[in-house]
Amino acid sequence: MNIAEVAKAAGLPAKTIRYYEDIGLIQPKRSENGYRAFAEADLHKLAFVGRARSLGFSIVECRALLALYEDRARASGDVKALAVTHLAQIRAKIVELRAMEATLADLVHACSGDHRPDCPILRGLSQPGSGDPQ
Amino acid sequence: MNIAEVAKAAGLPAKTIRYYEDIGLIQPKRSENGYRAFAEADLHKLAFVGRARSLGFSIVECRALLALYEDRARASGDVKALAVTHLAQIRAKIVELRAMEATLADLVHACSGDHRPDCPILRGLSQPGSGDPQ
DNA sequence: CTTGACCTTCCCGTCACTGGAACCCCCATA
DNA sequence: TATGGGGGTTCCAGTGACGGGAAGGTCAAG
Structure with missing residues (x-):
């Protein structure tokens, strides 16, 4: 298989597949003309990585997976440990985003959003309190 | 004020403040010795940007704010429009992360996590269905 | 023989910094 | 006067995970 076919089958851009070879995630053979010649196993690995990436795993984590x-x-405990750690990161990110969402929603709610210059959003940003209190 | 004092007051690393000057967010004056000499207004702007960044606004958005x-x-409508757009982005990100969380939590739940090689997580990643169905 | 669709490598740009090297400035102390 | 330490300065490179685009080789069809 050439790269375009594999890209379509794996649902990844060709650029990304070349990048994955570059960093050693896959090692497809080469045809005589220099084209990458992907085997079924390469395709499976690419699809696997694509799904792991879509679940938010980093490239380093994908390499381990x-x-x-x-x-x-x-x-299976090793796999689960990786997944549990990543799940915790996702949940932490959600908590962080929800805090942002809450603060921002409050500010937006308080702002009339008309032609007048008075703006609770800018007031909120210019006063301590809406920043990260560490 | 020198950079260290402003950094402490604004809650930003000195490196970040230099970067913000570099990209034109602030234009502090210079002392005769070449040191940056920050005015109160500079400090306020830095704190403002710091808070906006902590709410997830990009540098481009911070510049507009x-x-x-x-x-x-x-x-105030212009401010609100910016904030509403950003809020929508945050909410979209949360939705995305929650989808990841749900899928991953299912996989983790199904995995015994012991010494045996059988692993529902790897099975899930190697079969279509857990990937982004676009 | 040419056209157009593939493929290749290579380099730069993204975003918002962060680390580090090499060097300058200022004050206090021995 | 030397020196030591704690400021400050610039510039360069790296991060993560690619994406855009240039310059050029290859292949199948008309």
Whole structure:
């Protein structure tokens, strides 16, 4: 398979696939003309990484997941540990975003949004209190 | 004020303040020795930007907010429009993260996490269905 | 033989900083 | 006067995960 076909099948841009080869996530063979020649296994790995990325795993985490994926003697506990850590990061991010959302929604709610210059949003941003209190 | 004092007062790293000058968010004067000499107004602008950043506004958005902040003839509607757009982005991100969270939580829940190699998480990642269905 | 769709590599740009090197300035103390 | 330490300055490179685009090689069809 050439890169366009694999890209379509894996749902990834060709650029991304080249990048993944660049950083060593996959090692497709080459045809005589220099084109990348992808095997079924390459496609599976790319689709796997694509799904892991869509769940928010970083490339480093994907590399680890891929190693576990390919290790028939893996312990599922190792996979779960990775996933649990990532899940915690996602939840922390959600908490952070919800705090932003709450503050911002309050400010937006308080602002009349008309032609007049008085603006509770700008007032909120210019006074301590809406910033991160660490 | 020198940069360290302003950094402490605004709650921003000195590096960040230099960066903000670099991209034109602030224009502090210079002392004869070449040191940045910050006025109160600079400090206020930095604190303002710091709070906007902590609410997730991008630098581009901060620049726009700062311009409105400094424009006494602004319409609060312009500020509100910016904030509403940003709020929508935050909410979209939250929705995205919650979808990730749900999928990942399911997978984690299904995985025994022991020494055995069988792993529903890896199975989930290797089969279509948990990826972004676009 | 040409056209157009592929493929290749390479380099720069993104975003908002962060780290580090190399160097300058100012004050206090021995 | 030397020196030491704690400011400050600039500039360069790296981060993560690609994306855009240039310059050029390859392949199949008409």
